[in-house]
Amino acid sequence: MLKVGSVVLGVSDVARAAAFWTAALGYVPREEKDDDWVVLEPPAGAGVQLALGFSETPVQEHPRIHLDLYAGDARDQAAEVERLVSLGAERVDWDLYPDDPDFVVLADPDGNRFCVIDTEHS
Numbered sequence: 001m002l003k004v005g006s007v008v009l010g011v012s013d014v015a016r017a018a019a020f021w022t023a024a025l026g027y028v029p030r031e032e033k034d035d036d037w038v039v040l041e042p043p044a045g046a047g048v049q050l051a052l053g054f055s056e057t058p059v060q061e062h063p064r065i066h067l068d069l070y071a072g073d074a075r076d077q078a079a080e081v082e083r084l085v086s087l088g089a090e091r092v093d094w095d096l097y098p099d100d101p102d103f104v105v106l107a108d109p110d111g112n113r114f115c116v117i118d119t120e121h122s
Contacts, residue, residue, distance in 0.1 A: 010055025011110040017052045059111035067114040077118040
């Protein structure tokens with residue numbers, strides 16, 4: 001049976017992306033990173049890894065695949081959004097928000113879109 005081992009993001013600056021995602025998720029490099037590639041994993045080693053690979057492909061405004069980061073509730077979501085922005089994420093003026101969204105769209109320092117989800121939103 002298959003399982004998801006890594007989610008791979010294309011980035012223009014591997015070192016900058018690794019610094020952001022390490023601080024954002026508390027992940028650690030699996031091995032020594034190089035200029036083109038690094039795999040980050042949860043500190044305990046179990047769970048989905050985040051691989052960052054050098055890419056010259058432009059960022060998509062409406063990506064077909066993105067990360068959803070789960071927050072416990074609306075207060076936790078707001079605090080995490082502010083923390084991620086302080087680490088270098090940017091708020092995205094998302095044109096596809098529903099009337100009462102349970103998510104906030106951000107972009108990492110490379111412009112990759114991701115969402116912070118309020119998991120208690122009804």
